[in-house]
Amino acid sequence: MNKSYTMRNFKIAIIIGSVLLVTMALFHGSGFGYVVDKMNQSNAPSFLKEIMPVVFLQPSIHLLCLASFAGIAIFLKGNMFPILLLVVIFVGINLILAIYLKAYFPGAILFLSLSCFLLALHYQRTQG
Numbered sequence: 001m002n003k004s005y006t007m008r009n010f011k012i013a014i015i016i017g018s019v020l021l022v023t024m025a026l027f028h029g030s031g032f033g034y035v036v037d038k039m040n041q042s043n044a045p046s047f048l049k050e051i052m053p054v055v056f057l058q059p060s061i062h063l064l065c066l067a068s069f070a071g072i073a074i075f076l077k078g079n080m081f082p083i084l085l086l087v088v089i090f091v092g093i094n095l096i097l098a099i100y101l102k103a104y105f106p107g108a109i110l111f112l113s114l115s116c117f118l119l120a121l122h123y124q125r126t127q128g
Contacts, residue, residue, distance in 0.1 A: 010123035011074050014084075017116030018067040021091070024109045025063035032056060058095075066090055070117060080124055088117045 032053065040054045070087045073080040091114045098107035 001071045006123050006126055010120050013116045013120035014070050015025035015075055017091075017113045017120065020109050020113035020116065021063045021070070024106055024113070025067070026059040027106065027109075028063070029057065029060040062090075063094070070120075073120075077078060081121070084117060084121050084124060088114065088121060091117060 013034050035056050036053050037113060040050075044052075066087055069083055073083045073087075076083070095107055095110040095114055098104075098110055
């Protein structure tokens with residue numbers, strides 16, 4: 001395969017996968033106000049009302065961090081395999097959790113993102 005063609009496809013796959021992760025993070029984070037209001041209206045203990053916003057935001061922050069790590073791989077010279085492998089593993093774990101929780105729409109977004117990162121891993125390996 002042509003090296004520049006492979007590198008271009010590698011970058012495109014990472015960008016699409018990262019955009020999907022950011023989209024998923026924004027979808028999840030958009031429910032923040034709703035969850036905080038529901039927690040404040042509930043009769044839950046006060047410590048739960050205080051920690052729930054932080055606990056709810058953690059998955060969004062996690063997805064944004066994964067997208068940024070994948071984006072960093074575009075700019076690295078040399079072997080990006082370890083970083084991409086970790087991103088693939090963590091996105092895969094998130095996908096399994098989404099399916100377990102019967103969150104099929106987020107699971108579909110995570111599956112597409114995982115597919116893009118697996119494709120990027122393939123392009124990186126064939127380039128090397």
